[in-house]
Amino acid sequence: MTSRVSMVGITKHFDAVKALQGASLELHAGEIHTLAGENGSGKSTLLKILAGVIRPDDGIIAIDGSEVTFGKVRDAISHGISMVSQELSLVPHLSIAENVFLGHNQTRGTLGIDWRDTEKRAVDVLKRLNLDVDPKDEVSSLPQHEQQLVEIARAMAADSKVLLLDEPTSSLAPNEVAALFKVVRQLRDEGVAIVMISHRMSEMLDISDRFTVLRDSKFIDTSAREGVTEDWLIERMVLNKPKKGIRLDKSSEEPELVLEVKGMTDRAGAFQDISFNLYKGEIVGLAGLAGAGRTELVEAIVGLHPRESGDVVVAGQTVAHSTRATMNAGVVLVPDDRRQKSTIHDMSIRDNLLLAIHGRPQTPRSKKAEEKIVSDWVSKFKIKMSNLDAPISSLSGGNQQKVVIARCLETKPKVLILDEATRGIDLGAKAEIYQILRELAAEGLAILCVSSELSEIFEISDRVLVMHAGDLTADLDRSSIEESDVVSAATGAKK
Secondary structure, eight states, X not given: OOEEEEEEEEEEEETTEEEEEEEEEEEETTEXXXXXXXTTSXXXXXXXXXXXXXXXXXXXXXXXXXXXXXXSHHHHHHTTEEEEOSSOOOOTTSBHHHHHTTTSOOOEETTEEOHHHXXXXXXXXXXXXXXXXXXXXXXXXXXXXXXXXXXXXXXXHTTXXXXXXXXXXXXXXXXXXXXXXXXXXXXXXXXXXXXXEXXXXXXXXXXXXXXXXXXXXXXXXXXXXXXXXHHHHHHHHOSSOOOOOOOOOOOOSOOOEEEEEEEEEETXXXXXXXXXXXXXXXXXEEEEOTTSSHHHHHHHHTTSSOEEEEEEEETTEXXXXXXXXXXXXXXXXXXXXXXXXXXXXXXXXXXXXXXXXXXXXXXXXXXHHHHHHHHHHHHHHTOOOSOTTSBGGGSOHHHHHHHHHHHHHTTXXXXXXXXXXXXTOOHHHHHHHHHHXXXXXXXXXXXXXXXXXXXXXXXXXXXXXXXXXXXXXXXXXXXXXXXXXXXXXXXXXXX
């Protein structure tokens, strides 16, 4: 089969960090190719080089057999290569049609842009993706998975022959993933070469025709789908296959009640009359489908989201509805979106970790004390970095998340709430974070963990809460339930 894209010996360094060392990738027309590997293995860097976002230090790129050099994104687009990143690049308050042709030539009349023709062309492109929407509507009015399709429509408007998808499903519900994959398969059948990055094993095995694995910035292996299993991928992606988590022994003493949520109701209707308890040394998983109200609930508990009624009680004391009061009471949240809610991307790793300390009023600064705090957490959590003064954006997703968790723990909380803590994180980093949570629970911390992945809920939880359409539909003991019990409660089939 003739290669549409051939990348050979691609090397890239960022200061002392070796992002890619002689990596290779070959893409064929009419094929979905998954680029697999742990965070930090070089996957996104390789795609950004192909998309013209960054330049390689060495290596050869050939398109349809001809060697090319990309100095900027426009060069890649001119060769039919478009990239859709995990963070959408749409302009929320522009129309759908404007976003589809953003950066592309629009139809011009004597008095400027011919909007009627532009909107008609947008509809034609969107129909290829089975998206029936009004091109005049603001793109922000669309649900997340349809905004993802508008991003792909922009690539199609440029007549892309190669489509690069960097974690396109990370924030999508299962039904939205299915809709996106239907479109991706359709584009493949039209002859588009598609390369995708995903950290969800089931998705990789479902959608892919071919796999290439990177590890530690190097090419490891490639294979057609027929030769690939979950064990094949894990063996090549991680140096040591993550071991099944060992649940640490807990005290046989009567559990100590730490957090009570009483009759919590959302002002906007995302959830209603939610009550549950959380005990010292316990990990509770909060499951449910997208839109069930989980994120709104945990943000309301910590004072980030308005509530109509209800109380939060910590160690017997009712807490005022504010983030400061909640943090002072010992309840902290690791939010669901690292980029938007957890980190200041251009700020150093050091300062991101110390943000909670800097936010304490009337707290004297001590450089020596802060250096010890940072070095202790870096050592304890095995955070991999070039240096502490590098921006946190230079870290892999797993290491960024470790920094955020460390920052929360530095406040000495009684309750740690995590919302999709391992979203977009590779298998090895997930295993490390699971182990961190088990150790924290063994030390007495009460943990509430929101996750859309049932395997994760079952991996770490002592007890499982389930939400459906804003209601708490189940409170289940992990030792006596099956995945079907959680699915039934999450779909409203079981109270």
